[in-house]
Amino acid sequence: MITGKTNVFGIIGDPVEHSLSPGMHNAAFNSIGLDHIYVPFKVKTEELEDAINGARAMGIRGLNVTIPHKTEVIKYLDYLDIAAGLIGAVNTIEFGENGAIGHNTDGVGAIRAIEDFTPVKEKKIMVLGAGGAARAIAFQLLLSEAESLVISNRTIEKAQELKDDLIEKLDQEVIITDLGIDLEKELEDTDILINTTPIGMYPHITHKPLVTADMMHKDLIVNDIVYNPLRTGLIMEAEKAGAKTISGIKMLMYQGIESFRIWTGIEPPIDVFQSALLKEMNLEKF
Ligand SMILES: NC(=O)c1ccc[n+]([C@@H]2O[C@H](COP(=O)([O-])OP(=O)(O)OC[C@H]3O[C@@H](n4cnc5c(N)ncnc54)[C@H](OP(=O)(O)O)[C@@H]3O)[C@@H](O)[C@H]2O)c1
Incomplete structure (x- = not known):
């Protein structure tokens, strides 16, 4: 009452x-x-x-x-x-x-979701996107002692801005790539992939994800922060590759x-x- x-x-x-x-x-x-x-x-x-x-x-x-x-x-x-x-x-x-x-609490929420599966400390982590959610997650990943961080974004200037801010405030090196061949190379030894772009979000559920099964390895952990639908195109690609998946929910x-x-x-x-x-x-x- x-x-x-x-x-x-x-x-x-x-x-x-x-x-x-x-x-x-x-x-x-x-x-x-x-x-x-x-x-x-x-x-x-x-x-x-x-x-x-x-x-x-x-x-x-x-x-x-x-x-x-x-x-x-x-x-x-x-x-x-x-x-x-x-x-x-x-x-x-x-x-x-x-x-x-x-x-x-966005960044810390994302890290808790991942840490239900594995610690982020000392891991190599790739973040797709450089918008608001990517920013919160990137700062929290470095505060949580991730070993290395790759930010891959369509607009490289936005990735560069986020990188500059991370270096200025936390004094830690960050790698940036566009969505081309460098992304694929960095992904080869990445431990955790986090999608923070809206690709695959309802109603555009059939849009091709930025990373597909052929680019993934089976020890990769894939977290799509899009939660509508729960099984996004990226999550389905990760399942195909035998990788572990974490839903944005x-x-x-x-x-x-x-x-x-x-x-x-x-x-x-x-x-x-x-x-x-x-x-x-x-x-x-x-
Ligand atoms: N699970 C949760 O609790 C939670 C929390 C927050 C957000 N989210 C979800 O996260 C997503 C992003 O939110 P946000 O606030 O970070 O958005 P935002 O600030 O607009 O950033 C979007 C990012 O995605 C990239 N992007 C957008 N469309 C793209 C495309 N077609 N191809 C390649 N890259 C593309 C943009 O790249 P450019 O820089 O090139 O434009 C930008 O880096 C949304 O779907 C939101 O619902 C989920």
């Missing part, structure tokens, strides 16, 4: 109608018996500042932030944690007595779990998050 004591959390973005986060967080709040509720709020770009000030004024306790506000929202916060400061984007806000703190789940932990101080039951996601997506397993 919602009362005057109920703590309000939510997600701001545009669009938010199809967000899977309310289902996950409300299920977890209920399962632990917390008097909390999580609500989606559609916020237009020109109303972002008002929305953050309104959230402060109304005593909202925490917000997730999604497209298109992850970078812009920083202007309206008081502090950033280390990851959010390095990445330059926020997906979780914690409102407390000292003000509004911005966090980024796990990153979504773990970034939510990390936000929950920031807001409540409690590590929520993973099975509750997982069942809530399955229910939202009408699936039996992932």
